[in-house]
Amino acid sequence: MAKTTKIFKGLDGVVVDETAISQVMPRTNSLTYRGYAVQELCERCCFEEVAYLLWYGELPTRYQLSNFKKNERRRRKISRNHLAVIQRFPKRAHPMDTIRTSVSYLGTTEIAWGGEPAEADMERSMNLFSKIPTMIATDYRLRKGKRRIEPRSDLSYSENFLYMCFGRVPPRRVVKAFDISLILYAEHSFNASTFATRVVTSTMSDIYSSVTAGIGALKGPLHGGANEAVMNMLLEIGHPDRAEAWLRDAFRSKKVVMGFGHRVYKWGDSRVPTMRGCLEDLALWKNDHKWIEIEDVLEKIMAEEKKIYPNLDYPAGPAYYMMGFDIDMYTPIFVMSRITGWTAHCMEQNAANRLIRPLSSYTGVKQRRVKPIAKR
Ligand SMILES: CC(C)(COP(=O)(O)OP(=O)(O)OC[C@H]1O[C@@H](n2cnc3c(N)ncnc32)[C@H](O)[C@@H]1OP(=O)(O)O)[C@@H](O)C(=O)NCCC(=O)NCCS
Known part of the structure; x- marks a missing residue:
């Protein structure tokens, strides 16, 4: 019987090297x-x-x-x-x-x-x-x-x-x-x-x-690319009053909500509060609080119902928007x-180099012979 190999899809949880950075x-x-x-x-x-x-x-x-x-x-x-x-x-x-x-x-x-x-x-x-x-x-x-x-x-x-x-x-x-x-x-x-x-x-x-x-x-x-996707999402929602309905629809259609979740941070992203502070300051400067209000609605429901929290791209997207940059x-x-x-x-x-070369578990067809082209 074939030995089963444990697969770490997406290298999830795998420590591949050391770093001091x-x-x-x-x-x-x-x-x-x-x-x-x-x-x-x-x-x-x-x-x-x-x-x-x-x-x-x-x-x-x-x-x-x-x-x-x-x-x-x-x-x-x-x-x-x-x-x-x-x-x-x-x-x-x-x-x-x-x-x-x-x-x-x-x-x-x-x-x-x-x-x-x-x-x-x-x-x-x-x-x-x-x-x-x-x-x-x-x-x-x-x-x-x-x-x-x-x-x-x-x-x-x-x-x-x-x-x-x-x-x-x-x-x-x-x-x-x-x-x-x-x-x-x-x-x-x-x-x-x-x-x-x-x-x-x-x-x-x-x-x-x-x-x-x-x-x-x-x-x-x-x-x-999530920071761009976050701003496109906020523009699509357009108004805080539409945020909850938009999110519920996203849940129904199993859409990924941009700017939420992280492979490593499962309890929140340590960089978010600092960037959120900057976003609040920019909102005051522009006197434009709409994007924060939309974000607050989404964030609250995502936390309560999915236990998924914003990552850095969530406050960064609207911050760059208020600075005047094109989304791309x-x-x-x-x-x-x-x-x-x-x-x-x-x-x-x-x-301290060593060639990075992981292995894979083969799931294709078993080894076979090449037929002459006329017989395929
Ligand atoms: C970043 C990301 C790829 C991490 O993914 P991951 O570690 O592979 O986590 P998973 O995709 O396994 O997520 C676990 C569960 O949470 C859900 N989930 C994670 N992030 C989600 C999100 N942003 N919106 C909706 N559901 C999400 C997954 O659908 C999955 O649900 P399931 O168990 O019912 O299938 C993922 O959270 C994501 O796509 N986020 C949106 C893009 C984004 O903001 N990227 C910037 C990262 S800094």
Whole structure:
């Protein structure tokens, strides 16, 4: 009799490797980056400090941060050839497809292999980190038939991106909410896209190929694409009075309710309260409370009847909407944050590499002989 093999569909519950980058603790509803609670990082640090922390393992001193910022700011421009590639993207292409291709293009401009010294990958990580916002914002403006805006080196990472998209730096509270969203999205252990980057790295491929794979994985609505799906859902509901009926209909038709549930957090997502605070602040600023009111109705019923709780994408979707972004920009914004976590994982994987190659249990037809074509 055939021995039964236990299958861990979706690798659910499987520990595949060690990491020192972040720790997700579902029981205590907490998340730390290199040992620091993410809420405290949001309160006390800017996104650049968090990027430094993820890559180097420690928070920077004032001097280190100043050098780090200078280094990031001087790389922001993209080449003329790169600009020509972005100009040729179909105007209706999804920005996740254009940023995936843009990152892949950057990889063609230098010869890189995996397993290289950490300094070389750190250099490439900084290049990706610094140029990705320019790639996204340039594509955003050109797609809308607007003049592209060159990056500025006197602005922070978040300010500069908002400036390149909107042509001005928004009020401080908007910049702060945006910066916090980048910190919250930066890293989350072995999620699907990070795992994809580690799988590619494990074959001793290069960091651009790994990040390109990560972007592809992030695009899906069960992962990063959920922040866009949440806002589309809120727009479809349209008014708090319609929220309950919409949800009951979703239950009846067994629809997945976007922005709820998580593979690891079964009792709530530790990042939600901080992002919810930002959302409330943005609602006050815009004097527009409709989206929060709709969300409150859905959240209450989901908790009471399904015991399923919101994830980070739930407050992030309407927050980006109130900042003025087109909906298809939300997941690319996630990319410009998660690039820090992905590249940290590529370097960690390289430092102690073993090819990632799981097994499968075969369920197809038994071995058979090939018939000559005339007899099939
Ligand atoms: C994230 C997600 C894929 C995690 O899925 P998972 O760990 O595989 O959990 P499961 O799909 O096994 O969910 C367990 C149960 O909860 C239900 N469930 C989970 N998330 C749900 C949601 N968002 N809406 C409705 N039901 C949901 C499942 O249908 C399943 O019910 P069942 O046991 O009756 O079949 C899932 O929660 C989801 O699709 N959420 C919506 C997309 C989203 O917001 N993604 C962003 C994640 S950060």
